[in-house]
Amino acid sequence: MDDYQRIVEKDIGIFIEEHRRMFGFEPEQVKALKEVMACSLDPGRPHAVGDVCCGLGQISYHLKDFMMESRFTGIDISPEQIGEARRIFDGLGLSDRFEFHVGDIYDLGGFRDAFDVTLCWQTLFVLDGYERPVQELIRATRKGGHVYIISLFNEHDVDIHANIIDYSRPSGRSGLAVKYSTYSLRKFEDFCRRSGIESFDVHDFFIGIDLPRPSHGGIGTYTLRLADGRRIQVSGGHLMNWKIVHMKV
Ligand SMILES: C[S@@+](CC[C@H](N)C(=O)[O-])C[C@H]1O[C@@H](n2cnc3c(N)ncnc32)[C@H](O)[C@@H]1O
Numbered sequence: 001m002d003d004y005q006r007i008v009e010k011d012i013g014i015f016i017e018e019h020r021r022m023f024g025f026e027p028e029q030v031k032a033l034k035e036v037m038a039c040s041l042d043p044g045r046p047h048a049v050g051d052v053c054c055g056l057g058q059i060s061y062h063l064k065d066f067m068m069e070s071r072f073t074g075i076d077i078s079p080e081q082i083g084e085a086r087r088i089f090d091g092l093g094l095s096d097r098f099e100f101h102v103g104d105i106y107d108l109g110g111f112r113d114a115f116d117v118t119l120c121w122q123t124l125f126v127l128d129g130y131e132r133p134v135q136e137l138i139r140a141t142r143k144g145g146h147v148y149i150i151s152l153f154n155e156h157d158v159d160i161h162a163n164i165i166d167y168s169r170p171s172g173r174s175g176l177a178v179k180y181s182t183y184s185l186r187k188f189e190d191f192c193r194r195s196g197i198e199s200f201d202v203h204d205f206f207i208g209i210d211l212p213r214p215s216h217g218g219i220g221t222y223t224l225r226l227a228d229g230r231r232i233q234v235s236g237g238h239l240m241n242w243k244i245v246h247m248k249v
Contacts, residue, residue: 050115
């Protein structure tokens with residue numbers, strides 16, 4: 001078990017609460033994902049969609065009308081979240097289109113060539129390295145299919161690893177640090193291309209709304225305006241350099 005899984009276990013109540021809240025509004029990053037998808041596939045066709053590290057399936061939930069002929073498979077390491085996801089989607093009457101499995105992004109052997117579209121949303125940057133997870137995402141995707149990832153990347157030849165200890169959470173109080181890694185995009189692209197993909201493109205994500213500085217403790221996400229009017233996200237004083245990567249397999 002890596003440190004991030006320990007953090008999920010310690011903070012499970014917070015994870016479930018935060019992910020549950022995301023059913024109530026469409027996240028800005030999902031709007032951006034839809035725009036990238038619309039340029040790379042026909043969302044109206046039936047696709048098998050894999051949502052790896054899905055939490056409660058809150059990202060896939062917001063794609064259900066956009067990809068109305070598609071079926072979704074959510075995979076997460078946390079049995080508590082998978083159980084809760086099944087309850088939520090049963091309650092919504094959506095179990096015919098959504099299924100959920102406990103699974104590990106480091107070993108997606110049960111899902112070889114299973115998906116036309118594979119998502120890994122807001123998770124790569126907290127894992128211990130991207131190599132194995134990216135290879136597993138590619139292997140889970142059928143030839144001609146698509147992988148969409150959102151994570152933190154820079155345009156330089158550097159990887160940056162920050163250890164974030166959030167003392168407002170049980171995990172932080174017990175000394176556990178979540179790693180926020182901002183990866184060198186060039187090195188990442190190089191690795192993905194060597195892993196046997198057909199194409200690779202990147203889309204900057206700049207949030208479209210202002211997030212005020214929160215008054216409560218914790219990591220405290222807010223936005224700052226750049227001189228050109230775009231917004232950057234700051235979390236715990238850390239620049240969140242979000243980019244959406246799209247790979248054709
Ligand atoms: C930051 S949350 C992101 C959830 C969702 N993708 C989103 O964007 O809202 C990360 C998720 O990854 C899951 N996770 C952590 N390690 C994992 C692993 N090795 N395999 C699969 N899921 C994992 C956690 O349980 C958690 O639900």
